[in-house]
Amino acid sequence: MQKKITELRDRLTNLDYKFTPQRRAVLEVLLKNPDGHLSADEIYELVKENYPEMGIATVYRTLDLLVKLDILQKLNFGDGCSRFEFSQSEHHHHHLICLKCGKFIEVRGDLLEKLEEMITRENQFEIINHELKFYGYCSDCRNKNKDKE
Amino acid sequence: MQKKITELRDRLTNLDYKFTPQRRAVLEVLLKNPDGHLSADEIYELVKENYPEMGIATVYRTLDLLVKLDILQKLNFGDGCSRFEFSQSEHHHHHLICLKCGKFIEVRGDLLEKLEEMITRENQFEIINHELKFYGYCSDCRNKNKDKE
DNA sequence: CTTAATGCAAAGTATTTGCAGATTT
DNA sequence: AAATCTGCAAATACTTTGCATTAAG
Numbered sequence: 001m002q003k004k005i006t007e008l009r010d011r012l013t014n015l016d017y018k019f020t021p022q023r024r025a026v027l028e029v030l031l032k033n034p035d036g037h038l039s040a041d042e043i044y045e046l047v048k049e050n051y052p053e054m055g056i057a058t059v060y061r062t063l064d065l066l067v068k069l070d071i072l073q074k075l076n077f078g079d080g081c082s083r084f085e086f087s088q089s090e091h092h093h094h095h096l097i098c099l100k101c102g103k104f105i106e107v108r109g110d111l112l113e114k115l116e117e118m119i120t121r122e123n124q125f126e127i128i129n130h131e132l133k134f135y136g137y138c139s140d141c142r143n144k145n146k147d148k149e
Numbered sequence: 150m151q152k153k154i155t156e157l158r159d160r161l162t163n164l165d166y167k168f169t170p171q172r173r174a175v176l177e178v179l180l181k182n183p184d185g186h187l188s189a190d191e192i193y194e195l196v197k198e199n200y201p202e203m204g205i206a207t208v209y210r211t212l213d214l215l216v217k218l219d220i221l222q223k224l225n226f227g228d229g230c231s232r233f234e235f236s237q238s239e240h241h242h243h244h245l246i247c248l249k250c251g252k253f254i255e256v257r258g259d260l261l262e263k264l265e266e267m268i269t270r271e272n273q274f275e276i277i278n279h280e281l282k283f284y285g286y287c288s289d290c291r292n293k294n295k296d297k298e
Numbered sequence: 299c300t301t302a303a304t305g306c307a308a309a310g311t312a313t314t315t316g317c318a319g320a321t322t323t
Numbered sequence: 324a325a326a327t328c329t330g331c332a333a334a335t336a337c338t339t340t341g342c343a344t345t346a347a348g
Contacts, residue, residue: 018302018347040338055305060338076225080313081337096274107268116283119256124288125245133280134265139273167322167327189312204330209313229338230312 001031011069025051026062035106037075037083094132105138150180160218174200175211186224186232243281254287
């Protein structure tokens with residue numbers, strides 16, 4: 001944890017960004033909730049617990065910066081706000097989104113290589129990243145009634 | 150085109166929804182722009198050309214209904230609004246999104262079966278649909294400078 | 299001391315909702 | 324006639340922006 005924070009400080013200072021307590025606080029919240037898929041507002045609420053004077057605009061600006069530095073990835077689960085997780089350049093992973101209860105489940109897997117190769121070849125499109133979401137019913141909901149709403 | 154409209158009328162009346170000129174007009178715009186990935190607002194503007202009294206709330210409500218009936222699928226390309234396309238239960242297709250110019254390219258392909266099987270087996274998650282987006286650089290942009298902004 | 303970053307409040311978008319009146323069945 | 328649907332405007336939700344002040348390097 002301390003290591004990650006030092007890493008961020010170095011990344012920032014190297015690029016002439018400043019290492020502020022607010023930026024540190026956002027990173028700490030993210031590190032404490034590694035699988036949280038937190039939204040900006042959720043991060044804001046958590047940061048405020050230790051840092052009551054934090055403003056939401058700073059959270060948004062910090063998140064933008066962390067995405068730009070490729071420390072975070074912005075995700076969209078279709079629930080009306082962006083959510084964030086640490087970029088994982090090595091381990092591609094996908095999301096299972098339950099259509100009934102809305103639960104997010106993470107799946108690791110790198111089975112897209114062949115597909116990527118084909119797409120690159122056929123479309124001359126250079127793939128940098130991908131996002132894969134599966135919608136369906138999680139084990140908890142499968143046995144219950146599947147009707148929405 | 151006429152066939153699709155009749156189909157919608159029947160679907161609606163069968164489920165005790167009403168077949169209104171507004172709903173018809175939204176469907177017509179979508180049928181005329183099959184690869185448009187139109188947003189609610191773009192649909193609204195197009196509908197207004199022939200139907201100036203249309204209200205934007207009706208567009209949103211109609212799109213919600215069409216998604217609920219599984220006629221449309223709601224997509225998110227991360228540009229701040231939802232976009233819509235006809236559901237394609239047979240031909241799964243994916244989107245290539247250029248990080249530089251923002252162009253969307255559609256790719257057809259059904260290479261995810263193995264991955265789906267594995268996920269279903271390992272997570273007891275019943276997959277109904279998926280959304281796959283590749284981010285990268287399209288052929289037009291590959292040769293140009295890749296720097297963003 | 300210089301420049302970037304912050305907090306606040308206001309502004310901007312996209313979307314949703316309440317409701318009276320219009321329309322479909 | 325009964326129930327749904329519509330348009331409008333107001334409300335909401337998320338995010339961005341302007342600006343005076345504060346803080347980092």
